[in-house]
Amino acid sequence: MTGMPIGRIVLVGAGNMGGAMLTGWLKSGIPGDSVTVVDPNPSDAMKAKLAEAGATWTAEAGAAGRADILFIAVKPQVMDAVLPAFKAVVGPDTVVVSVAAGKTLASMESHLGPAAMVRAMPNTPAMIGRGVTGAFANDKVSAAQRDLVHQLLAVSGPVEWVGSEAEINAVTAVSGSGPAYVFYLVECMAEAGRKAGLQADLALRLARETVAGAGELLHQSPDTPDRLRQNVTSPGGTTAAALAVLMDEKGMQPLFDAAIEAARKRAEELAQ
Structure with missing residues (x-):
């Protein structure tokens, strides 16, 4: 983190994503005593981490106090039940950040009132500092608040800002849900290897390490994905021969078109 003042952070939800964010903040040098976590049932490991960092934990929204940054990291299915209790936490200078898929800014405002708000969509590699986050800020978010939110999100990986709230649903479909697609790719490769005659455990190891290695090469190389693909293809x-099947008109592209659209539509439905 830079020397920018952080203020008081209230983090609602310390599960996988909230916990990953918190871990990144503490590692980046944010003082533990500037963070209050509100969670009715944090894990023992999380309680120990908070105690070691000097952060505050409470089960009650009313004990959180006024926040400079209210970070909402609960599942979208419980947002409507959880948010009303935090209206008193939001002041005129508070910026609210939500990582709940599908929950719109209008939905949050209906519970918290008008405020500076950011919708963000990280993904699970954030847990190892290799995530990517798409974000959208409403017009009440100041330049300083946006810079601060960017820093908080960037501890888990790159942050990409989009120009409209509707784009967050597409971000959710591509990168938010995307790790599951990659994990399923490994499953499919391993099963195909087994059917080709390999022992199942060997096929899984080969598929797993191939995808992990290719991802790291993509991460480190300045080349585009199509150039890297061409480099492998004699x-x-x-x-x-394999790509002729995968790149057929009924191959991976139309499947991904349909999959991404299904995820995008589901994100829209969650907002209803």
């Missing part, structure tokens, strides 16, 4: 070779 004309008339084994990779070209």
Whole structure:
């Protein structure tokens, strides 16, 4: 983190995503005593981490006090039940950040009142500092608040700001849900390897390490994905034979088109 003043952070929810964010904040140098976590049932490991960092934990919204940043990291299914208790936490200088899929700014305002608000969509690799987050800020968010939110989100990986709230649903479909697609790719590769004659455990190890290694190469290389693909593909070779199937008009692209659209529509439905 830079030397920008952080203020008081109230984090609602210390599960997988909230816990990952908190861990990143503490590692980046944010003082533990500037953070209050509101969670009715944090894990023992989380309680120990909070105690070690000097952060405050409470089960009650009323004990949180006024926040400079109210960070909402609960599941979208419980947002409507949880948010009303936090209206008193939001002051005129508070910025509210939500990572709940599908829950709109209008929905949050109906519970918290008009405020500076950011919708953000991180993904699960944030838990190891390798996530990516899409974010949208309403017009009440000041430049300083946006910079601060950017820093808080960036401890888990790159942050990409979008120009409209509707785009967050597409971000959710591509990167928010995206890790599951990659994990399923490993499952499919491993099963295909088993059917090709490999022992199941060997096929899984090969598929797992191949996807992890290819992802790291993509991360480190300045080349585009299509250039990296071409580098692996010899004309008339084994990779070209496989890609002829995967890149067929009924191959991966139309499947991904349909999958991303299904996820985007579901994100819209969650907002209803």
